[in-house]
Amino acid sequence: xxxxxxxxxxxLLALAGALLASCAAAPAAPVASAAPPVAASxxxxxxxxxxxxPSTYRRYPGAPTLIRNVTIxxxxxxxxxxxSLLFADGAIVALGxxxxxxxxxxxxxxxxxxxxxxxxxxHAHIGAMSSPNTASLADGNDITNPVTPGLWVEHSVxxxxxxxxxxxxxxxxxxxxxxxxxANLFGGRSVVVKNVPAATVQAMKFPGAPYGLKMACGENPKxxxxxxxxxxxxxxxxxxxxxxxxxxxxxxxxxxxxxxxTGGEPPARDLAMDTLAGxxxxxxxxxxxxxxxxxxxxxxxxxxxFGYHVSVFHHALExxxxxxxxxxxxxxxxxxxxxxGFKMEANDGTDANIALLAKAGTCVMIHSDEHNAARxxxxxxxxAVATGRRMGIDIPxxxxxxxxxxxxxxxxxxxxxxxSLKPGKMADVVLWNGDPFSVYTRPEKVWIDxxxxxxxxxxxxxxVSDFEIGQPHAGVVK
Numbered sequence: 001x002x003x004x005x006x007x008x009x010x011x012l013l014a015l016a017g018a019l020l021a022s023c024a025a026a027p028a029a030p031v032a033s034a035a036p037p038v039a040a041s042x043x044x045x046x047x048x049x050x051x052x053x054p055s056t057y058r059r060y061p062g063a064p065t066l067i068r069n070v071t072i073x074x075x076x077x078x079x080x081x082x083x084s085l086l087f088a089d090g091a092i093v094a095l096g097x098x099x100x101x102x103x104x105x106x107x108x109x110x111x112x113x114x115x116x117x118x119x120x121x122x123h124a125h126i127g128a129m130s131s132p133n134t135a136s137l138a139d140g141n142d143i144t145n146p147v148t149p150g151l152w153v154e155h156s157v158x159x160x161x162x163x164x165x166x167x168x169x170x171x172x173x174x175x176x177x178x179x180x181x182x183a184n185l186f187g188g189r190s191v192v193v194k195n196v197p198a199a200t201v202q203a204m205k206f207p208g209a210p211y212g213l214k215m216a217c218g219e220n221p222k223x224x225x226x227x228x229x230x231x232x233x234x235x236x237x238x239x240x241x242x243x244x245x246x247x248x249x250x251x252x253x254x255x256x257x258x259x260x261x262t263g264g265e266p267p268a269r270d271l272a273m274d275t276l277a278g279x280x281x282x283x284x285x286x287x288x289x290x291x292x293x294x295x296x297x298x299x300x301x302x303x304x305x306f307g308y309h310v311s312v313f314h315h316a317l318e319x320x321x322x323x324x325x326x327x328x329x330x331x332x333x334x335x336x337x338x339x340x341g342f343k344m345e346a347n348d349g350t351d352a353n354i355a356l357l358a359k360a361g362t363c364v365m366i367h368s369d370e371h372n373a374a375r376x377x378x379x380x381x382x383x384a385v386a387t388g389r390r391m392g393i394d395i396p397x398x399x400x401x402x403x404x405x406x407x408x409x410x411x412x413x414x415x416x417x418x419x420s421l422k423p424g425k426m427a428d429v430v431l432w433n434g435d436p437f438s439v440y441t442r443p444e445k446v447w448i449d450x451x452x453x454x455x456x457x458x459x460x461x462x463x464v465s466d467f468e469i470g471q472p473h474a475g476v477v478k
Contacts, residue, residue: 044266046256048278053154055205057194060451064088066101067431070110075117075405075420079398085115087427090449095421108445114436116401117421118174118428118448120408121374122334123287123314123367126164127157127178127193127201131371137161141181142188146225146232147245149213150271151188153180157201160467163371168195169454169462171375172430172443175206177412179214179314182289183224185232185242187214189275190287192412196448197463210413212311213279215242216289217299219345239298246306249276285311285413291345293318300329312411314367317349323360332363332411336373337380338387354403355388358395365407377404382437397437 068084072095084099085092093099101107128140139156142148157178167173174195180187190212193204217238226233232241252273259266278284286303290296290313303310312332313319317340319326319333326333335357340349350356357364366381368374381400388395409419418426427450434441446454455461 048274055207056202059449062451064105067108067110071114073116073401077399114432117405119172119404121176122408124176127161130161141183143183146185149186149275154191154201160465162465165463167374174428182216182220185221212285212287217295253277279308289314291317293321320353320356334365334367337383351387354384355393366403378436
């Protein structure tokens, strides 16, 4: 046909004219209209601002209580002797000389005894690395990938761990941050709990406490993953993998914010990036395991590169070398009193670390890292104070209690609600049977949100884990 048309140009022209005429006569094809933009109010919110596992914590019932004639350490550096403390409806009401008891209040004579805020353990593994120490209960380290920020440690927490009641009754620990282990560069989210008996971890979760992101630097990640022939196997590998994932998180956050501003199809969810984007957005606090000074320096530089903030360096045995840098960057330190030298990166630690940091004005605190130490954190602080005095640094005991209450509260983002005996704050209170800096002193009574949860004088007020019910010595203060 083509050849025939070429031979007869007039036929080609006639065909073209016919086609044009038919097009003019045919109705225009409908044009697909663009989908209307999604109203901003109907768009999916930023995923790191949501909490799919909200706290169901409800405080236990308590009675108005007045403790009279007692030595009070308020947790903010103050000490008053022979005064009274009143709390009611879950909160501190007043402290001072002439505090009147409301009708029906429980009145306790505290002569010779001390009152402090409840201890906050900023670095605990109770519930995730539980007792008894069996493979079935070893749920704190998921050593399968160096980058696991999508893990939430609360999904490992076993509320029946007997250590919850032991650190309450022997150590006066009323609040704790439970962390994943330190095998991975990004270990996952932490959870802050009130140390109350409960059937689920949600019923223990501190209402409104920010999540933390457990990170680790130094030997642990490179040892675990270099040992199986994968990256990271060096400190430069640690930093490279960290930076690569912060870069991914930056882009992930940008895509979600663009969607929230302009609409369209929401980006695909990435649970790991949700956590990192939450850090970049200031909603999730970085809790960074780090021993050596230069490692902490590198992390600070990385945080500035990607625009996030390190809330607390944990363990931080060489923090004394960079106290000024930590102060400039508003970073707290959670450390041991005198534990160091147990591996190469811990070799240059010193039991003077905490005293030196306190002298420099750094926000410093004592942590446990394991359940035995959590039963005697008051004694760990006493050791740090004694070391300071031997080297000419005098840390008043009232100031030192900040290492156990107000400073951890700051590091966890909950200092507006707990950590000190200030009117309006949670009535997390410990009555000690003597000087709490003595090895002979034990908690006599412990209140959480004003509810008496432990009384050494009353066998009915000794919490027992479900796991231990029916076993010999259950409920006995061990």
